[in-house]
Amino acid sequence: IGKNVHYEESVESTQKIAHRLAYDNAPEGTVIIAEEQVSGRGRMDRKWHSPKYTGVWMSIILRPNIPLPKAPQLTLLAAVAIVQAIEDLTDLLPEIKWPNDILIRGKKVTGILTELEAEADRINSVIIGIGINVNPTIEDFPSELQEIATSLFVEKGEKVSRSDLIKRIFMNLEKLYLLYLEEGFLPIKLLWEGYAISIGRKITARTLSNSITGTAQGITDDGVLIMVDDHGKTHHV
């Protein structure tokens, strides 16, 4: 991962470029990194604030030979790789909010957007989009985000090198991905659960089509969240 890097000053969205490169048969591990995204995308059709020079905005192309329903596992794997990279470089204690938000002291520092290119039920490529607020101050965030977002700089009180962070993420991601291909999801699941804050808590899980409130019980072996609602009914989200 990261042997083939496309670096751009300014793009609409690194996801968009990654989709095009994946379609053109870019090798597994290809990464697209931009200094700025003018139309950065978040989950559920949200926007992702991606100003120049203060963050890590990148998309990584993987081509695992796994069945389609297992794709969510890779999002969880990426979350673990990023949490570990932050731990490696700072004394911060990041936590994961299902499925893939990384929080520090309850505020979001990282989002992950995983998208698939598939034909029938075969995965052609998985595109993992990673957005990390590295060095902005709180005032650099739009006012509507100031209460809910944070950055490594805000939490640590010192700048963090974006290139060191990127290198660590590549290393951790490659290590976990190889472990995953060799041994399956179980070791990743155990690591993920160690960082997860949602398990055992009452949460609302929103998808594009509905929302369910209940207690998060854990994740399935496919990386799907198990919830029990107030009527005792179990849902897989």
Ligand code: BTN
């Ligand atoms: C979320 O909603 O939490 C996911 C945010 C993902 C943002 C990253 S930044 C790099 C990549 N390109 C995008 O347009 N989005 C992802």
